[in-house]
Amino acid sequence: KNQVEQSPQSLIILEGKNCTLQCNYTVSPFSNLRWYKQDTGRGPVSLTIMTFSENTKSNGRYTATLDADTKQSSLHITASQLSDSASYICVVSAKSGAGSYQLTFGKGTKLSVIP
Amino acid sequence: DTAVSQTPKYLVTQMGNDKSIKCEQNLGHDTMYWYKQDSKKFLKIMFSYNNKELIINETVPNRFSPKSPDKAHLNLHINSLELGDSAVYFCASSLRMTQYFGPGTRLLVL
Numbered sequence: 001k002n003q004v005e006q007s008p009q010s011l012i013i014l015e016g017k018n019c020t021l022q023c024n025y026t027v028s029p030f031s032n033l034r035w036y037k038q039d040t041g042r043g044p045v046s047l048t049i050m051t052f053s054e055n056t057k058s059n060g061r062y063t064a065t066l067d068a069d070t071k072q073s074s075l076h077i078t079a080s081q082l083s084d085s086a087s088y089i090c091v092v093s094a095k096s097g098a099g100s101y102q103l104t105f106g107k108g109t110k111l112s113v114i115p
Numbered sequence: 116d117t118a119v120s121q122t123p124k125y126l127v128t129q130m131g132n133d134k135s136i137k138c139e140q141n142l143g144h145d146t147m148y149w150y151k152q153d154s155k156k157f158l159k160i161m162f163s164y165n166n167k168e169l170i171i172n173e174t175v176p177n178r179f180s181p182k183s184p185d186k187a188h189l190n191l192h193i194n195s196l197e198l199g200d201s202a203v204y205f206c207a208s209s210l211r212m213t214q215y216f217g218p219g220t221r222l223l224v225l
Contacts (some may be wrong), residue, residue: 032212043119043205043216044158087156093212105158 002027004092006106013113015020017080021109023073023090031093031101035075038087038108046093047075080113087111118142121206127223128196131185136164136191136220146170147189148149148214149181149206150205158205 004025008031026032032051036044048057048064054067056090061078077084090106119140121213128134128220141149148163162181167180178194193200206217 014176034212034214038156041219043207043219044214045216046213049212089158102162107155107157110156 001008002092002094002102002104004090004104004106006088006090006109008109009107010110013080013111015080015082015113015115017079019077019111020025020082021075021077021111022089023092023106025071025090025092026071027071027092027094028078029095029103030068030071033064033066033073034091034093035062036089036091038089040086044052044089046063077111080111082113082115085111085113100103119206121217123137123220123221124218125221125223127225129225130196130198131146133192133194134196135193136204136206136222138189138191138217139187140206140208140215140217142208142210142215144208144210145186146209146213147183148207149189149191150207150216152203152219153204155203161191162189171188174175189199191220193219194203198224200224 007022034049035047038044047062050066063076066073087108087110089108092104094102096102122137148166149161152158161175164183174198180192182190205219207214
Protein backbone atom coordinates (compact mmCIF):
# COMPACT_ATOMS: atom_id res chain seq x y z
CA LYS A 1 0.00 0.00 0.00
CA ASN A 2 1.36 3.41 -0.95
CA GLN A 3 1.96 5.60 2.09
CA VAL A 4 3.54 8.94 2.87
CA GLU A 5 4.54 9.73 6.45
CA GLN A 6 5.56 13.19 7.56
CA SER A 7 7.27 14.32 10.71
CA PRO A 8 7.00 16.14 12.93
CA GLN A 9 3.24 16.58 12.99
CA SER A 10 3.71 20.13 14.23
CA LEU A 11 6.65 22.41 14.89
CA ILE A 12 7.14 25.78 16.56
CA ILE A 13 10.29 27.78 15.86
CA LEU A 14 11.54 31.29 16.46
CA GLU A 15 11.68 33.75 13.61
CA GLY A 16 15.05 33.67 11.89
CA LYS A 17 15.82 30.07 12.80
CA ASN A 18 16.18 27.19 10.37
CA CYS A 19 14.12 24.02 10.40
CA THR A 20 13.83 20.72 8.55
CA LEU A 21 10.69 18.77 7.82
CA GLN A 22 10.80 15.06 6.99
CA CYS A 23 8.88 12.89 4.56
CA ASN A 24 9.20 9.10 4.26
CA TYR A 25 7.33 7.21 1.61
CA THR A 26 6.55 3.71 0.43
CA VAL A 27 5.26 4.49 -3.05
CA SER A 28 6.07 2.57 -6.20
CA PRO A 29 6.71 2.83 -8.98
CA PHE A 30 8.00 6.25 -8.01
CA SER A 31 7.44 9.10 -10.43
CA ASN A 32 8.05 12.32 -8.51
CA LEU A 33 7.87 13.92 -5.08
CA ARG A 34 6.34 17.32 -4.38
CA TRP A 35 6.28 19.68 -1.46
CA TYR A 36 3.35 22.05 -1.03
CA LYS A 37 2.77 24.94 1.34
CA GLN A 38 -0.78 25.52 2.50
CA ASP A 39 -1.62 28.71 4.36
CA THR A 40 -4.62 28.60 6.66
CA GLY A 41 -7.81 28.96 4.65
CA ARG A 42 -6.02 28.82 1.30
CA GLY A 43 -5.28 26.20 -1.31
CA PRO A 44 -1.89 24.44 -1.42
CA VAL A 45 0.91 26.09 -3.38
CA SER A 46 3.64 24.07 -5.03
CA LEU A 47 7.15 24.64 -3.66
CA THR A 48 9.26 21.99 -5.36
CA ILE A 49 8.93 18.92 -7.57
CA MET A 50 11.68 16.32 -7.81
CA THR A 51 11.99 13.32 -10.06
CA PHE A 52 13.99 10.18 -9.40
CA SER A 53 17.22 11.61 -10.76
CA GLU A 54 17.12 14.82 -8.71
CA ASN A 55 18.42 14.84 -5.15
CA THR A 56 18.06 18.50 -4.31
CA LYS A 57 16.01 21.45 -5.47
CA SER A 58 15.73 24.96 -4.10
CA ASN A 59 13.03 27.59 -4.22
CA GLY A 60 14.25 30.70 -2.44
CA ARG A 61 14.70 29.86 1.24
CA TYR A 62 13.18 26.42 0.71
CA THR A 63 15.48 23.51 -0.18
CA ALA A 64 14.12 20.03 -0.74
CA THR A 65 16.24 16.89 -0.82
CA LEU A 66 15.38 13.45 -2.09
CA ASP A 67 17.05 10.11 -1.36
CA ALA A 68 15.32 7.66 -3.67
CA ASP A 69 17.27 4.74 -2.20
CA THR A 70 16.00 5.24 1.34
CA LYS A 71 12.74 6.78 0.11
CA GLN A 72 13.15 9.88 2.19
CA SER A 73 12.78 13.55 1.49
CA SER A 74 13.32 16.64 3.58
CA LEU A 75 12.31 20.25 3.26
CA HIS A 76 14.73 22.72 4.81
CA ILE A 77 13.62 26.26 5.54
CA THR A 78 16.36 28.81 6.05
CA ALA A 79 16.04 32.00 8.09
CA SER A 80 12.36 31.44 8.81
CA GLN A 81 9.87 34.28 8.56
CA LEU A 82 6.47 34.73 10.15
CA SER A 83 4.90 34.17 6.73
CA ASP A 84 6.36 30.65 6.69
CA SER A 85 3.70 29.65 9.23
CA ALA A 86 1.63 27.12 7.31
CA SER A 87 1.12 23.42 6.73
CA TYR A 88 3.69 21.71 4.53
CA ILE A 89 2.46 18.73 2.61
CA CYS A 90 4.57 16.03 0.98
CA VAL A 91 3.00 14.33 -2.05
CA VAL A 92 4.43 11.36 -3.91
CA SER A 93 3.33 10.42 -7.40
CA ALA A 94 3.37 6.85 -8.68
CA LYS A 95 2.80 5.65 -12.20
CA SER A 96 -0.33 3.53 -12.32
CA GLY A 97 -0.88 2.75 -15.96
CA ALA A 98 -0.67 4.19 -19.42
CA GLY A 99 -0.80 7.95 -19.08
CA SER A 100 -2.12 7.90 -15.52
CA TYR A 101 -0.64 8.27 -12.08
CA GLN A 102 -1.64 8.07 -8.45
CA LEU A 103 -0.94 10.80 -5.91
CA THR A 104 -0.39 9.86 -2.27
CA PHE A 105 -0.56 12.74 0.20
CA GLY A 106 1.10 13.04 3.57
CA LYS A 107 -0.89 14.51 6.43
CA GLY A 108 1.33 17.54 6.57
CA THR A 109 3.53 19.27 9.11
CA LYS A 110 2.05 22.35 10.73
CA LEU A 111 4.78 24.94 11.17
CA SER A 112 4.36 27.95 13.42
CA VAL A 113 6.98 30.67 13.32
CA ILE A 114 6.83 32.99 16.33
CA PRO A 115 8.53 36.35 16.85
CA ASP B 116 -6.36 37.67 -12.55
CA THR B 117 -7.20 34.54 -10.59
CA ALA B 118 -5.63 31.44 -12.15
CA VAL B 119 -7.98 28.85 -10.63
CA SER B 120 -11.30 30.09 -9.28
CA GLN B 121 -14.08 28.31 -7.45
CA THR B 122 -17.63 29.27 -6.60
CA PRO B 123 -19.14 29.46 -4.13
CA LYS B 124 -16.53 30.10 -1.47
CA TYR B 125 -18.90 28.95 1.26
CA LEU B 126 -21.84 26.59 0.98
CA VAL B 127 -24.18 25.71 3.83
CA THR B 128 -26.97 23.29 3.06
CA GLN B 129 -29.16 20.60 4.56
CA MET B 130 -28.82 16.85 4.33
CA GLY B 131 -30.41 15.35 1.27
CA ASN B 132 -29.98 18.40 -0.93
CA ASP B 133 -28.19 18.42 -4.28
CA LYS B 134 -25.51 21.05 -4.84
CA SER B 135 -22.85 21.99 -7.36
CA ILE B 136 -19.45 23.63 -7.01
CA LYS B 137 -17.97 25.33 -10.04
CA CYS B 138 -14.31 25.57 -11.01
CA GLU B 139 -12.64 27.52 -13.78
CA GLN B 140 -8.99 27.88 -14.76
CA ASN B 141 -7.58 30.44 -17.18
CA LEU B 142 -4.12 28.89 -17.43
CA GLY B 143 -4.77 26.78 -20.50
CA HIS B 144 -3.96 23.62 -18.57
CA ASP B 145 -4.97 20.21 -19.82
CA THR B 146 -5.73 18.51 -16.53
CA MET B 147 -8.07 19.54 -13.74
CA TYR B 148 -8.70 17.93 -10.36
CA TRP B 149 -11.04 17.87 -7.40
CA TYR B 150 -9.71 17.29 -3.89
CA LYS B 151 -11.45 16.92 -0.53
CA GLN B 152 -9.78 18.16 2.64
CA ASP B 153 -11.39 16.90 5.81
CA SER B 154 -11.42 18.39 9.29
CA LYS B 155 -8.03 16.82 10.00
CA LYS B 156 -6.59 18.74 7.03
CA PHE B 157 -5.92 15.53 5.11
CA LEU B 158 -6.09 16.11 1.35
CA LYS B 159 -7.57 13.36 -0.80
CA ILE B 160 -7.84 13.40 -4.56
CA MET B 161 -11.32 12.69 -5.85
CA PHE B 162 -11.19 13.11 -9.61
CA SER B 163 -9.03 14.39 -12.40
CA TYR B 164 -9.95 15.17 -15.99
CA ASN B 165 -7.54 15.33 -18.91
CA ASN B 166 -8.97 16.74 -22.12
CA LYS B 167 -12.47 15.85 -20.93
CA GLU B 168 -11.55 12.28 -20.08
CA LEU B 169 -11.62 10.93 -16.56
CA ILE B 170 -8.19 9.49 -15.86
CA ILE B 171 -8.27 9.14 -12.08
CA ASN B 172 -11.35 8.23 -10.14
CA GLU B 173 -10.62 7.43 -6.53
CA THR B 174 -13.17 5.45 -4.56
CA VAL B 175 -15.64 8.23 -3.95
CA PRO B 176 -19.39 7.68 -3.65
CA ASN B 177 -21.28 7.88 -6.92
CA ARG B 178 -23.25 10.74 -5.38
CA PHE B 179 -20.29 12.82 -6.53
CA SER B 180 -20.10 13.45 -10.24
CA PRO B 181 -17.58 15.69 -12.04
CA LYS B 182 -18.78 17.50 -15.12
CA SER B 183 -16.48 19.20 -17.59
CA PRO B 184 -18.26 21.32 -20.20
CA ASP B 185 -14.92 22.39 -21.67
CA LYS B 186 -11.20 22.27 -20.95
CA ALA B 187 -11.32 25.32 -18.69
CA HIS B 188 -14.09 24.09 -16.41
CA LEU B 189 -14.55 21.14 -14.08
CA ASN B 190 -17.65 21.33 -11.93
CA LEU B 191 -18.48 19.02 -9.04
CA HIS B 192 -22.08 17.95 -8.53
CA ILE B 193 -23.10 16.27 -5.30
CA ASN B 194 -26.42 14.46 -4.87
CA SER B 195 -28.16 13.64 -1.61
CA LEU B 196 -25.67 15.44 0.61
CA GLU B 197 -24.67 13.74 3.85
CA LEU B 198 -23.18 15.09 7.07
CA GLY B 199 -19.86 13.44 6.24
CA ASP B 200 -19.58 15.46 3.06
CA SER B 201 -18.76 18.52 5.15
CA ALA B 202 -15.23 19.50 4.17
CA VAL B 203 -13.24 21.92 2.07
CA TYR B 204 -13.22 21.04 -1.61
CA PHE B 205 -10.30 22.23 -3.71
CA CYS B 206 -10.15 22.42 -7.45
CA ALA B 207 -6.74 22.33 -9.14
CA SER B 208 -5.27 22.33 -12.61
CA SER B 209 -1.91 21.29 -13.97
CA LEU B 210 0.30 21.34 -16.99
CA ARG B 211 2.85 18.55 -16.73
CA MET B 212 3.63 18.17 -13.03
CA THR B 213 2.99 21.50 -11.28
CA GLN B 214 -0.49 21.86 -9.83
CA TYR B 215 -2.24 25.14 -9.15
CA PHE B 216 -4.99 25.05 -6.55
CA GLY B 217 -8.10 27.14 -6.24
CA PRO B 218 -9.03 28.90 -2.98
CA GLY B 219 -11.38 26.13 -1.86
CA THR B 220 -15.10 25.80 -1.22
CA ARG B 221 -16.10 25.28 2.39
CA LEU B 222 -19.11 22.97 2.45
CA LEU B 223 -21.13 22.50 5.63
CA VAL B 224 -23.97 20.01 5.63
CA LEU B 225 -26.46 20.43 8.46
